[in-house]
Amino acid sequence: MNWFFLRLDALKDSLKRLLSRPIVTISNIVGLGISIAIPAGLFLLVASADNLSRDISESTQMNVFLDLGVNDEQVNKIKQRLSLNYVKEVKLIDRDDALKSLRENNEIAVVLDNIDNNPLPHTLVVTAKEGKLVELEALGREAKTWEGVDQIAFDSDWARRLQSFIDLGKVVALCFGALFAVGIIANTYNLIRLQVLNRREEIEVAKLVGATNSFIRRPFLYFGALQGLFGGLLAVVIIEIGSRYSVSTLNELFSQAGITFQRLTVQELGVLIIISALLGIIGAWFATNRLIAIYNK
Amino acid sequence: MIKTEKLSKRYPGGFQALKNISLSIGSGEMVFVTGHSGAGKSTLLKLIGGLESPTSGTVEINGQDITKLSQSAIPFLRRNFGFVFQDLKLLFDRSVFDNVALPLIISGLPRSEIAKRVRAALDKVGLLQREKVNPVSLSGGEQQRLCIARAVVNKPAILLADEPTGNLDPAYAADIVAMFKAFNRVGVTVIIATHDPAMIEGLGARTISIEAGEMTL
Structure with a gap:
């Protein structure tokens, strides 16, 4: 039971903190959502063209x-x-x-x-x-x-030429993805680091009365995860809206070329959300790791 | 049962806070540690409670040498102690209730159990009516009592208090001492560091005197 209550309390604490500064939270989530939607959308376009050119080549x-x-x-x-x-x-x-x-x-x-x-x-x-x-x-x-x-x-012949463009596009999409991922981690790191600094007193007292490092870290990790989760959800919404309006237009445009643009599957959308939450956790982990060690004495 | 053997603490920078302290405190005992400011009383309490580690020597609690505990075991050791800090260390971003609840939340108790125990602790120190206020609005004596409530809420076997009557007028101080006496009567080992001889008078409790980091008795 203790196991459950410890985590429930940390989750409540993180949610409270997310809700206590709605403007900051919303702008962070919007930033996250866009950072994830851009490379994911790009990758989707490239992958659609890829399927076709593979068939042809x-x-x-x-x-x-x-x-x-x-x-x-x-x-x-x-x-x-x-x-x-x-x-x-x-x-x-x-x-x-x-x-x-x-x-x-x-x-x-x-x-x-x-x-x-x-x-x-x-x-x-x-x-x-x-x-x-x-x-x-x-x-x-x-x-x-x-x-x-x-x-x-x-x-x-032309399919091979197309393929090399697509391969380039894939590399670009992956680079974008990697850059945005680093950006998300760095952003979360900064945000959580500030929170840890702001709660220095609380952390010190908690440690004096028997808090473990994981107890201290937990609400921050949950905060990072929740923020990433919401950011990922927003990214999914952006991609879904974007593809709903553009897929039919694009398909019409490229029907001669035989390219059909796909939408992301439910599994892919799920993976996107999980990745987003993981990035948040990684940022929070780095932020808490160093500072908690400092407060250890 | 607390036992120290040749306990020494030298702080970075060379200040020797404690030298070769060997003592033994029985379980259920009430002991005063006296001495001037800077004599090493606080350091002794911190070493016993595992808040700091000694330069040399050992601290045994119920037969276990706590100076050999791993970092990850220290938090669980601390839960066996109740600390009354010299600077209180209250959190002013939350209510009286939440201050006292913190050690229980850390232990992962269910909410209903926490509420029950917090109210019992607040009742013992006479702050039950103030549970919703912020500690800022409490008087010095009330803040001290709040700190005591937080120290005892976990039902610790050992209570360590560092100058618990430091800035209080004598009437308040007597109140606080009576409170510790009451905890001692129900079996809690109580160790109080104080520079105030008036506090000890008439209690008939054992006194350990420290001067310049060394035991004098």
């Missing part, structure tokens, strides 16, 4: 654009040359079909109406078997020299 597809003037016989010949044992499928997109599907887009249709000839080439979409990207690339290099072949394009 591993895709074993290439587009073989043929010369405008090739006839059906040549097309078939090229198609046969491409159908090697590691190739799963070679699909022809006829230039007329391509034009038709392009016409379905009203804006482009206007442009196409002003062009007499079909500007689109026949396209062969070559899909290799899984894991045969290297072979496919070699095939592409060779095919480029064939008669009737105009250009080769790999999906994986």
